[in-house]
Amino acid sequence: MGVVGVRHRMFAVLLALAAPAAAQPGPWLPAPADPAAVSSVTxxxxxxxxxxxxxxxxxxxxxxxxxxxxxxxxxxxxxxxxxxxxxxxxxxxxxxxxxxxxxxxxxxxxxxxxxxxxxxxxxxxxxxxxxxxxxxxxxxxxxxxxxxKPKASEAKPKFITPPSAVSGLILTPTAYRGAGKFNNPGLGLDINAAYFIGRLYGKNNYEDAPRKTNYIDRIGLWTLTADGKMQVQSDAGWRPAVAVGGQAMLMFRDSPQPTVTAPGVSVKVDAKKTKILTDAYFVASKNLRGTRLSAGVMQGNIGELVAGLSEFLTPEALRFYAKNPAGTEVHSRTVPFASVFYLVKPDYPIGVEFMKFNGAAAAPYMLNFKIGRFLKLNFDVAYLKFRNGYELLGLFQFRYNHFPSR
CATH class of the missing domain: 3.10.20.310 (membrane protein fhac)
Structure with a gap:
């Protein structure tokens, strides 16, 4: 009994010593006076x-x-x-x-x-x-x-697509600079890249052509153009914007042009894979309630671009299919052009441009349709018409405003 009594007394002393420490709130528990906090925080x-x-x-x-x-x-x-x-x-x-x-x-x-x-x-x-x-x-x-405190969820930054250039459409310039913020006269510089992927559909009525209908053929033609201009007049009232400028185009291929085949002869087209084409141009543009109209003329050898878009415009095809004299080539020193385009949204352009290659054999002209955003792709379509045939081409095109950038 004596041993049990001593143990009971020691246990009572330990409880008494532990009670004050248990009553004091520790750093990881709220004060006992706040029962709501005790129940809500563990x-x-x-x-x-x-x-x-x-x-x-x-x-x-x-x-x-x-x-x-x-x-x-x-x-x-x-x-x-x-x-x-x-x-x-x-x-x-x-x-x-x-x-x-x-x-x-x-x-x-x-x-x-x-x-x-x-x-x-x-x-x-x-x-x-x-x-x-x-x-x-x-x-x-x-x-x-x-x-x-709980951190608010950070909203993901919204990607803002930069506004589209109004200084040009696909292959033709306008009298405006950059993305249209500046209407006053001044200098402008663009870098324009276009890639003609291939022929979507084509038709011709050449007597000696092996096929009258062609589709899904590779072209593989790149154009990289530096376009510098001086806007000399702003767009105001009845007065259009006016600009003069020049372009230097590097044209190269990643695929050879198709072989020209005629009865009893098969000729491989041996056009140069790399060319440098240049021009000087004059253009006037007018903004009519958001629709931008432009018309102008290019002077130089840039009109030779069209010869690389179809084997039917090569010297070999002009000789065997169109029965032109040997050595006939597609040359054009003067290219009148016009364009119409509209910005559905600042980054959503749609439009069409027209190019006529004056003096060229087979009298070719082009209609280029800017419809990439309409298709939810950066994919545009070109219609190439020449004597005795036409072709529908697919292409990608990018224009970068180096100056001004807005």
């Missing part, structure tokens, strides 16, 4: 032994040894938070400093709650000069348990 607590002996936060002063931040039971290393704490290691730190740091941290606007706690660090004695001032013989570890 945060795992790290072992108290790893932090040291818990001290009352209303005491002090102490000698600060370390500052830690806990969020959801884990140590968080955030220099932006640490820099808000006024205490410095090895210096005196009071309860008023602690309260001020809590207010500063709450003022950051990123926390729903900040709960401070103070722990004595075993084995780290206070410096001798603070031994009579500090309430603890050990330096202290200040722990801030924080509950961060």
């Amino acid at each position: 945060v795992p607590a790290p072992p108290a032994a790893s932090l040291g002996q818990l001290l009352p936060v209303s005491g002090g002063p102490w000698v600060l040894g370390e500052v830690l931040f806990f969020s959801a039971g884990r140590v968080v290393s955030d220099y932006a938070w640490r820099d808000k704490v006024r205490g410095r290691r090895g210096q005196l730190y009071t309860s008023s400093d602690l309260q001020g740091d809590v207010e500063t941290l709450m003022g950051m606007g990123v926390f729903d709650r900040v709960s401070p706690a103070v722990y004595a660090i075993p084995g780290q004695s206070v410096p001798p000069e603070y031994a009579t001032i500090s309430v603890s013989t050990s330096q202290v570890r200040v722990v801030f348990d924080v509950i961060e």
Whole structure:
């Protein structure tokens, strides 16, 4: 009985000693006076032994040894938070400093709650000069348990398509510069690239042609053009915008032109794969309620472009099919042109342009349709008409405004 009585008394003493510590709120639990917070917040607590002996936060002063931040039971290393704490290691730190740091941290606007706690660090004695001032013989570890505010989901940046160029359509220029922001006279420079993929459909009535109908044939013709202009007159009232300029076009192929076949003869087209074509032009443009009309003329050898778009316009075809004298080629020094286009949206152009290759054998002309965005693709269509036939071509085209860019 004596042994049992002693054990009961020891158990009662341990309960009495544990009761005050259990009554004091720890840094990972809300104060007991807030039952709603206790029921709504469940945060795992790290072992108290790893932090040291818990001290009352209303005491002090102490000698600060370390500052830690806990969020959801884990140590968080955030220099932006640490820099808000006024205490410095090895210096005196009071309860008023602690309260001020809590207010500063709450003022950051990123926390729903900040709960401070103070722990004595075993084995780290206070410096001798603070031994009579500090309430603890050990330096202290200040722990801030924080509950961060939920971060609003960041909206994905919306991709904004730049406005389309109004300085040109597909192969022909206009009198405007850039994307149309500047109507006043000035300089403009564009880089225009077009790729003629192939023939979608074609028909001819040449007597010696092996096929009268052709479709899905490869062309593989690239054009890379630098277009520089000077707008000399703005578009206002009844007056159109006027510009003069010049173009330099690098034309090259990634596929040879089809072979020309006639009765008793088969000739491989041996056109140069790379050519440089140039022109000077004059163009006038008028904006009529959003519809831009342009007309002008190009002067130079750029009219030879059309000869590379169909084997029926090569010297071999003109000789064997059209019965022209040997050596006849498609040459045009003057190319009148006109275009109409409309911006359904700033980045949604539709339009058509006309090009007539004056003086060329077989009298060719082209109608190029800017309908790529209408088809939800950057895919345009060209109609090429020449004597005794026509062809429907597919192409990609890109125009880059180097100056002005708007």
